[in-house]
Amino acid sequence: MKLSHHNVRFFLVSLIFLILLPLSGCWSSKEIESLGLVAGTAMDLEKGEGIGGELEQEDSYPNRDLFIITNQFVTSETTGTGTKGGSSQQKAYKNVSETGDAILPTLRNMILRIDKRAFAEHSKVIVIGEDLARTLNLQQILDFFLREMEIRPSGFILIAKNRASITLESKEPKDIPAYQLVEIIQGHKRTTKILPPMTLAKLEGKLHSGSSFLLQNVISANGKNKFAGAAVIEGKTKRLRGFLNEQELQGLTWITGKGKGGLVESIDEETGQPIIYEVLKMKSKIIPYVDGDSISFNIKIESEGRIAENWIISEEAFKNEFLKRAEKAAENKVERLVKNVLEKIQQEYKVDVSGFGNKLRIEYPYVWEKVKKDWDQTFSKVPIKYEVKLTIKDYGTVGN
Numbered sequence: 001m002k003l004s005h006h007n008v009r010f011f012l013v014s015l016i017f018l019i020l021l022p023l024s025g026c027w028s029s030k031e032i033e034s035l036g037l038v039a040g041t042a043m044d045l046e047k048g049e050g051i052g053g054e055l056e057q058e059d060s061y062p063n064r065d066l067f068i069i070t071n072q073f074v075t076s077e078t079t080g081t082g083t084k085g086g087s088s089q090q091k092a093y094k095n096v097s098e099t100g101d102a103i104l105p106t107l108r109n110m111i112l113r114i115d116k117r118a119f120a121e122h123s124k125v126i127v128i129g130e131d132l133a134r135t136l137n138l139q140q141i142l143d144f145f146l147r148e149m150e151i152r153p154s155g156f157i158l159i160a161k162n163r164a165s166i167t168l169e170s171k172e173p174k175d176i177p178a179y180q181l182v183e184i185i186q187g188h189k190r191t192t193k194i195l196p197p198m199t200l201a202k203l204e205g206k207l208h209s210g211s212s213f214l215l216q217n218v219i220s221a222n223g224k225n226k227f228a229g230a231a232v233i234e235g236k237t238k239r240l241r242g243f244l245n246e247q248e249l250q251g252l253t254w255i256t257g258k259g260k261g262g263l264v265e266s267i268d269e270e271t272g273q274p275i276i277y278e279v280l281k282m283k284s285k286i287i288p289y290v291d292g293d294s295i296s297f298n299i300k301i302e303s304e305g306r307i308a309e310n311w312i313i314s315e316e317a318f319k320n321e322f323l324k325r326a327e328k329a330a331e332n333k334v335e336r337l338v339k340n341v342l343e344k345i346q347q348e349y350k351v352d353v354s355g356f357g358n359k360l361r362i363e364y365p366y367v368w369e370k371v372k373k374d375w376d377q378t379f380s381k382v383p384i385k386y387e388v389k390l391t392i393k394d395y396g397t398v399g400n
Contacts, residue, residue: 036073037122039093040178042164043141044068044129046099067132069106070097070165072178091173097165103144124182125156126200127218129164130240133231137238139207146204153201156185159231159240161219171223181218184227192253192262192279193246194227211235211358212351212376214252217243232349235376241349244341251341254301254334254388255354257284264305264390266329268312276309277330277390288360290367295378297356299386301334304393323392331388338386350380 046066073094100106128141145151158181160167168177188194195216198206206213212235219228230249234241244252253259264277281304289296307326345351357375361368371378 036071036094039072039074039176040123040125040127040168040181041072042070042127042129042160042168043132044070044164045131045135047131065135066099066101067106067136068097068099068165069103069110070095070168071107071110072168072176074176091170093168093176093178095165095168121150121152123151123155123178125158125178127158127160127164127167127181129160130162130231132164133159133233133240135239138203138233139238142200142203142207145200151200153199153204155200156182157198157200157203157215158218159215161217161228161243166220167218167225169220169223177225181225184218184225185216187227189260190262192250192259193229195230195249196258206233207238209235212241212353214244214249214353232345232351232353234349234351241351244344247337248341248344251334251337251339252345252354254282254338255284255286255299255341255386257282257301263308264330264333266326266333268325268329270325271312273311274309275307275312275326275329277305277326277392278308279303280305280393286354286356286359288356288363290360290364295360295367295371296383297359297385299338299384301338301386301388303334303390305330305390307392327390327392330390334388334390335386338388342384342386346380346382346384351376352379356382356384 044067046068073096074092096110098106098110100109126142126145128138132141142157145155158167167181170177170180185194185197188196195214198215203215213233214230215233216227217229217231219226229243229245230252231243232241233239250262253262259279259282262279262282264279266275266277267273268275283302285300287298287300289298307323310326312322345353352375356379357368357372361372
């Protein structure tokens with residue numbers, strides 16, 4: 001059942017009460033109204049002037065990059081229950097930004113800009129802007145958040161195309177953008193265009209491994225957020241290397257076999273009409289081969305699915321010959337997706353973000369010890385073959 005805006009606000013206020021009640025026995029209404037629940041955080045590289053005018057840099061270190069931290073607060077006032085009352089146009093959140101060259105001092109300086117005490121234990125998401133992720137490595141950027149006991153390790157990490165702070169803005173006064181981002185993340189089970197969630201805890205392991213990896217990319221346009229592809233993080237530098245678009249991310253999902261669902265949109269060669277294959281099961285096996293100093297891989301991709309949509313109006317559409325044709329069309333589309341993304345990560349970015357090195361480490365540990373130091377460069381020259389086998393198990397005439 002969909003909650004109304006009134007019910008959402010009531011839930012948020014109730015949540016604040018439930019969080020605070022066991023912490024300190026009896027809280028007065030004044031104490032509750034003085035708190036700001038941090039829903040999410042955005043971090044951007046600062047270019048020139050800070051928020052509200054020129055930066056005061058007397059305590060800053062010379063030649064250091066500056067950044068802007070934006071916290072999204074949900075308070076008793078934004079939920080319409082504070083002493084100031086609420087109105088139909090009042091936003092359900094309040095964003096506060098501060099500029100600095102280190103995380104903790106910047107957050108402490110934020111106290112000077114707000115009349116609430118920040119409560120961050122239920123923060124849901126951290127969004128890092130593109131320029132910041134290219135300039136500083138993620139270990140430096142997130143060091144405070146990884147150390148801070150108040151920050152939940154289950155919070156999600158996203159990379160924003162352009163500025164991160166924009167993703168915490170909405171034209172709809174009742175929306176809370178940080179919570180909406182979390183709702184979009186939950187959709188990864190229904191599509192191959194969204195990555196499995198990357199939490200702060202998982203990211204810490206990735207950073208320590210030294211391997212390249214992906215983070216979900218989010219773009220914001222006209223006050224709306226959309227997940228569109230993925231950010232490529234280089235293992236050695238721990239910085240943003242570039243982006244994969246939606247189709248390239250689809251291809252990578254087929255390589256890893258980690259998709260929970262999704263669609264393959266193909267065209268029937270004989271009629272030119274679209275056929276939509278829906279993934280019910282997906283699996284992939286990356287097989288390494290070593291011959292002397294030569295390393296190669298073979299990818300075996302298998303899937304079972306159903307025809308979810310068919311524009312071909314013909315009696316033949318129910319025959320086995322047509323189903324085989326439909327399977328082949330979908331296989332060809334998946335092969336093109338895999339080919340395109342392999343070209344991107346091997347030839348352009350020269351990074352292994354799909355687990356080939358890990359398979360080599362497991363199957364040939366002695367070989368891995370020789371190549372692991374410069375694996376991304378080695379990977380860029382490794383021959384990779386792939387086989388795709390899709391099977392239509394359900395024509396889709398029965399209900400979902």
